Amino acid sequence: MPELPEVETVRRGLSNSWIGRRIDGVELRRDSLRFPFPENMDKRLTGRTIVEINRRAKYLLIKLDNGEKLLSHLGMSGKWILDASSSEGKHDHVVLYLDDGSMSIYNDPRRFGVLDIMAGDSHKLLDHLGPEPLGEWTSEDLFDKLNKRKSAIKIVILDQKVVVGIGNIYACEALNRTKISPTRLACDITKEECELLVSEIKKILSEAIAAGGSTLRDFAGVDGTLGYFPHQFKVYDKEGDACTCGGEIERIVQSGRSTFWCPKCQK
DNA sequence: AGATATTCCTGGAGGC
DNA sequence: TGCCTCCAGGAATATC
Numbered sequence: 001m002p003e004l005p006e007v008e009t010v011r012r013g014l015s016n017s018w019i020g021r022r023i024d025g026v027e028l029r030r031d032s033l034r035f036p037f038p039e040n041m042d043k044r045l046t047g048r049t050i051v052e053i054n055r056r057a058k059y060l061l062i063k064l065d066n067g068e069k070l071l072s073h074l075g076m077s078g079k080w081i082l083d084a085s086s087s088e089g090k091h092d093h094v095v096l097y098l099d100d101g102s103m104s105i106y107n108d109p110r111r112f113g114v115l116d117i118m119a120g121d122s123h124k125l126l127d128h129l130g131p132e133p134l135g136e137w138t139s140e141d142l143f144d145k146l147n148k149r150k151s152a153i154k155i156v157i158l159d160q161k162v163v164v165g166i167g168n169i170y171a172c173e174a175l176n177r178t179k180i181s182p183t184r185l186a187c188d189i190t191k192e193e194c195e196l197l198v199s200e201i202k203k204i205l206s207e208a209i210a211a212g213g214s215t216l217r218d219f220a221g222v223d224g225t226l227g228y229f230p231h232q233f234k235v236y237d238k239e240g241d242a243c244t245c246g247g248e249i250e251r252i253v254q255s256g257r258s259t260f261w262c263p264k265c266q267k
Numbered sequence: 268a269g270a271t272a273t274t275c276c277t278g279g280a281g282g283c
Numbered sequence: 284t285g286c287c288t289c290c291a292g293g294a295a296t297a298t299c
Binding site: 002003034035073075112113124125158160167168256257258 | 290
């Protein structure tokens with residue numbers, strides 16, 4: 001569920017709490033999530049100080065003082081719980097003991113998340129990724145990629161090789177905002193529509209980050225949990241509701257996933 | 268290579 | 284109230 005804005009919000013929350021902290025102890029409650037943890041992950045993290053936290057796509061890159069990075073992906077249900085007083089959670093998989101006496105816990109019921117340690121800049125999960133939507137991403141780049149694809153536009157903008165960070169929710173929302181039908185073939189999207197898509201995707205992601213940032217203080221104040229933040233959506237999970245144009249929002253299934261859209265205004 | 272199906276996992280919702 | 288089935292979804296992997 002966390003898409004780019006949620007991961008960026010988590011990055012900011014973790015930065016506030018973690019930068020400059022030394023990891024004094026690591027408790028692994030299991031040996032894998034989606035993938036096995038790297039050999040001796042607990043020992044390799046112990047004694048390290050966190051110097052910087054970056055984001056690439058939906059991955060968090062937690063830089064350590066020896067140059068290595070802890071790679072964290074939240075999958076569907078992953079959360080970092082900061083300043084935890086105790087760990088009784090059923091799905092608390094990893095506990096970090098920090099040098100200020102606090103405890104940070106990685107909790108993930110569905111275990112789709114990833115934790116790994118990388119020494120250099122290359123990683124199997126990162127190397128094939130497409131451009132960052134909030135970086136130097138242009139409509140020309142998008143048009144070139146869509147041109148070659150005969151799948152529905154909704155499916156193609158979910159492809160992390162085309163552009164990163166967009167999940168099911170923002171794909172639906174962006175298409176509604178640009179009035180493009182999710183069923184149109186990617187190769188039939190015009191240059192003008194690409195310009196619109198790029199600018200609306202940048203806008204909606206920025207807005208969501210701003211909203212996440214504003215809820216972060218309150219949200220983290222309650223239980224210190226950093227994970228998924230609900231935002232205001234126009235079409236996602238709103239089957240049967242009225243679209244802003246007056247039409248009725250429908251749900252269809254594309255490649256096994258729900259798409260919410262308005263057939264009246266999205267052409 | 269590109270398109271599609273399958274897989275991982277648990278909690279929550281809905282049906283009876 | 285309880286049990287069953289289905290569904291949610293990120294992204295690697297396999298298969299055609």
